[in-house]
Amino acid sequence: MNMFLHNINYDKFDIALGNTLMEPQFGDDKPFDAIVSNPPYSVKWAGSDDPTLINDERFAPAGVLAPKSKADFAFILHALSYLSAKGRAAIVSFPGIFYRGGAEQKIRQYLVDNNYVDAVIALAPNLFFGTSIAVNILVLSKTQTQYPNSIY
Template structure:
């Protein structure tokens, strides 16, 4: 089948996500843009799916991969991703966007508000590195990373851990140890007095 043959391998029958993508790509005009919502596993699973990713990257079809927030779709709480394809890209880079924080809480489901959609579109059109949100990765970087297309492999996660002042913490520990030693001395004196 000419839709799938160029990749040199068929998508696994148990995970046919890439079959839909390749079908859409075969109908895409040379100047068209295609966006498809996919399960994030297609971005990193091995085997035939890795070979299809390699085909897509080597032929410069992947324009962007956008992570969506979890719990957007009915009957499914996992986060999905959008893969944007073009046949007429001006360069070989791929834009990765972490859109996992772009949502509004709506009852027991999340939703993309107009502001969230505008933010994602702004990141896509600006096509620039933004700390913790966007990364433009070169072809060489993706090939070196074994054709992994997971945005988390390219975008550094924000460190949300509490910042600790080590000098202040050491002073507090020293004070606790001194108080403990004083209390231990008082207890030893009381015990000695009771024994003796």
């Protein structure tokens, strides 16, 4: 929509319809230098019901799958796997991903230990139509910063 409003013709970009987690698109085009994503918050997904997913190159590095009841980190790991070494991803996320335990805690630890988190930006509530919840923007990068393991 944003590109249309800024008069960027449709022949300049590709859009695919489908389930990003189960049938990823654009694999032949990766890696990407910029990824912007606003995935659905805390939706259900196959997770551990599909034993092949733990070996999927998008999820395997974390060593654990996002819970079946909350796919937030599955979308985040998907974006990270498509990111180039010099790229940056900005992902709008539900605040729960920063405090829930279990598999999500392990994935958070993986992201921090590997210095992928550049920033967490807290946004005010009521910014998105149809919901009053406050959301965050998780900024990821594969480039090591000068101050590893420091998040401000």
